[in-house]
Amino acid sequence: MTMLAGQGLREQAAxxxxxxxxxxxRPSVATLALSVLLGVVVLVALxxxxxxxxxxxxxxxxxxxxxxxxxxxxxLGRDVLSRILHGGRPIILIPVIATAxxxxxxxxxxxxxxxxxxxxxxxxxxDIFAVIPAILVALVLFHxxxxxxxxxxxxxxxxxxxxxxxxxxxxxxxxxxxxYIEQARMIGEPLPAILVRDVLPNLVRPVLADAGLRFIxxxxxxxxxxxxxxxxxxxxxxxxSMISExxxxxxxxxxxxxxxxxxxxxxxxxxxxxxxxxxRRVAG
Amino acid sequence: xxxxxxxxxxxxxxxxxxxxxVSVILxxxxxxxxxxxxxxxxxxxxxxxxxxxxxxxxxxDDPAPVRYGRWMWGLLQGDLGESVRTGGxxxxxxxxxxxxxxxxVVVGFGAIVAVALVLSALSGIREGSRLSNxxxxxxxxxxxxxxxIVAGILIAVVGLELGWLPAVSLVPIGGTPLDRPVILVLxxxxxxxxxxAFGARLIRAAVADAARMPHVEAxxxxxxxxxxxxxxxxLPAAIPPTAQVLAFLVPFLxxxxxxxxxxxxxxxxxxxxxxxxxxxxxxxxEAVGLLQAAAVILAFQAADVVGFLASPHRRTAP
Numbered sequence: 001m002t003m004l005a006g007q008g009l010r011e012q013a014a015x016x017x018x019x020x021x022x023x024x025x026r027p028s029v030a031t032l033a034l035s036v037l038l039g040v041v042v043l044v045a046l047x048x049x050x051x052x053x054x055x056x057x058x059x060x061x062x063x064x065x066x067x068x069x070x071x072x073x074x075x076l077g078r079d080v081l082s083r084i085l086h087g088g089r090p091i092i093l094i095p096v097i098a099t100a101x102x103x104x105x106x107x108x109x110x111x112x113x114x115x116x117x118x119x120x121x122x123x124x125x126x127d128i129f130a131v132i133p134a135i136l137v138a139l140v141l142f143h144x145x146x147x148x149x150x151x152x153x154x155x156x157x158x159x160x161x162x163x164x165x166x167x168x169x170x171x172x173x174x175x176x177x178x179x180y181i182e183q184a185r186m187i188g189e190p191l192p193a194i195l196v197r198d199v200l201p202n203l204v205r206p207v208l209a210d211a212g213l214r215f216i217x218x219x220x221x222x223x224x225x226x227x228x229x230x231x232x233x234x235x236x237x238x239x240x241s242m243i244s245e246x247x248x249x250x251x252x253x254x255x256x257x258x259x260x261x262x263x264x265x266x267x268x269x270x271x272x273x274x275x276x277x278x279x280r281r282v283a284g
Numbered sequence: 285x286x287x288x289x290x291x292x293x294x295x296x297x298x299x300x301x302x303x304x305x306v307s308v309i310l311x312x313x314x315x316x317x318x319x320x321x322x323x324x325x326x327x328x329x330x331x332x333x334x335x336x337x338x339x340x341x342x343x344x345d346d347p348a349p350v351r352y353g354r355w356m357w358g359l360l361q362g363d364l365g366e367s368v369r370t371g372g373x374x375x376x377x378x379x380x381x382x383x384x385x386x387x388x389v390v391v392g393f394g395a396i397v398a399v400a401l402v403l404s405a406l407s408g409i410r411e412g413s414r415l416s417n418x419x420x421x422x423x424x425x426x427x428x429x430x431x432x433i434v435a436g437i438l439i440a441v442v443g444l445e446l447g448w449l450p451a452v453s454l455v456p457i458g459g460t461p462l463d464r465p466v467i468l469v470l471x472x473x474x475x476x477x478x479x480x481a482f483g484a485r486l487i488r489a490a491v492a493d494a495a496r497m498p499h500v501e502a503x504x505x506x507x508x509x510x511x512x513x514x515x516x517x518x519l520p521a522a523i524p525p526t527a528q529v530l531a532f533l534v535p536f537l538x539x540x541x542x543x544x545x546x547x548x549x550x551x552x553x554x555x556x557x558x559x560x561x562x563x564x565x566x567x568x569x570e571a572v573g574l575l576q577a578a579a580v581i582l583a584f585q586a587a588d589v590v591g592f593l594a595s596p597h598r599r600t601a602p
Contacts, residue, residue, distance in 0.1 A: 128306060128309070130580075131577045131580040132310070133542075133573060133576045135543075136310075136313075136561075136573050136576070137313065139557065140314065144316045220430045223432070227432050227543065228542075228558065247439060250444050251444040261436055261437060265429060265433065269428040273428075
């Protein structure tokens with residue numbers, strides 16, 4: 001088990017390095033456009049509840065009425081647009097918090113594994129974590145503690161840590177074996193000081209690039225959990241839950257499925273493209 | 285210098301050790317599930333005496349290590365225990381869904397590898413060309429589409445609106461999905477779009493890395509013809525990382541299959557798992573979890589062995 005996903009992307013990023021070095025440093029039009037698009041989606045998700053014409057539980061027409069409002073009504077006759085505007089917060093906030101936590105824990109474990117040469121203990125433990133099906137962990141946690149936001153966050157963190165740890169370790173290794181670190185060691189600098197002063201600053205950018213990719217994985221998991229019925233408790237909702245709620249009536253009002261799907265895609269596609277650009281830039 | 289055989293033996297031992305630790309964690313996790321199985325079997329009207337009796341029958345009052353030991357002892361003899369909810373041996377409950385999931389995963393794996401190879405070849409042929417850029421961008425876009433969204437759109441459009449393919453995977457009673465292959469089409473497409481894009485990016489990166497290795501340049505400089513450079517020097521060097529990429533598709537498929545099976549009501553391990561976790565049927569959950577973990581471990585170990593056998597200097601993994 002020598003490779004997890006982030007590593008391959010990093011290697012690919014290195015492959016693009018030569019081409020990118022020729023590029024100007026200022027952001028391209030595409031990057032700007034993607035950032036604006038992402039900013040709008042995040043704004044809609046966070047401020048949505050303030051803009052929604054109806055509450056998330058108000059019944060406005062018959063179920064699956066395609067002509068009511070912008071996107072028609074859902075399986076209980078509630079306004080799809082309003083529920084979209086109400087259902088954006090969890091799918092943004094939980095992945096942000098979970099990614100921050102798993103990146104932090106992964107960085108500490110990964111740097112520790114690389115610096116202390118304790119690959120046997122830390123990486124074996126991580127490998128074991130990596131083979132336990134994440135979905136099983138999530139299911140058990142949901143049934144034990146209920147489908148609350150912190151449980152979902154914890155499930156995402158647990159399933160991301162193997163990736164973030166592996167990435168941080170592989171990013172820290174070349175730094176730790178470079179000349180200036182060796183020199184610092186020979187002068188007799190204590191290891192913690194070396195880690196904080198010399199390793200950490202060089203680690204920030206690649207780890208941030210990897211965090212971008214983890215964030216997408218986290219959005220996937222949160223949306224999938226909602227889809228499997230472990231979203232916020234009704235009548236609250238999120239975009240993943242809305243897809244599964246309304247899939248039965250997709251023949252009557254397809255917007256009930258298409259609108260939340262589009263919102264997830266408007267979140268994941270720009271994030272993915274931006275994270276990829278950032279990762280390549282870092283590698284260059 | 286390790287020989288191939290002793291390397292394989294070493295990997296096997298490590299796989300078994302990992303599986304053993306996983307079994308402990310799995311058992312502990314399932315033990316966390318709330319509710320009393322005896323109470324659930326008997327319903328809310330059961331008397332405390334009756335509940336106590338059933339608890340004793342199921343050996344629920346023993347401490348966890350004792351119950352784990354009993355479970356493991358049975359497992360070593362090929363006995364997975366009995367379902368505490370529906371009765372009957374776990375082998376029978378898990379067998380058919382395991383076969384169905386295996387079919388989905390194997391067909392999905394084949395489709396993903398095909399998509400990934402075609403895409404990585406298309407984008408790798410001439411790096412920087414228009415075709416290459418379009419394919420790379422398309423793959424990155426496809427990578428951003430969660431498989432259940434692909435599935436939802438396919439069900440809504442191809443299944444319900446157009447009615448071309450079944451939106452629900454009904455398996456003939458007593459048969460397998462292979463008796464009605466048409467039900468596999470939409471689930472496999474859902475898995476192959478994301479998985480194929482994922483595989484394509486990583487395989488292409490592996491080949492590009494191999495092409496940049498010093499020995500490739502050395503071969504070119506000493507006048508080895510380009511075809512021979514690709515066949516004898518680049519491709520062999522790309523095998524170990526590609527094997528790792530393919531291995532990594534297995535946990536993706538095992539996890540993805542749970543969601544996909546749920547959407548298409550496909551009678552596999554994923555659907556079984558989701559049902560049995562809500563029923564707190566510990567023996568079945570543990571069996572499914574162990575099977576999934578074993579598949580993932582096996583894939584990773586196989587990739588390590590392939591990588592080991594393919595590298596000329598027989599280097600162990602760093």
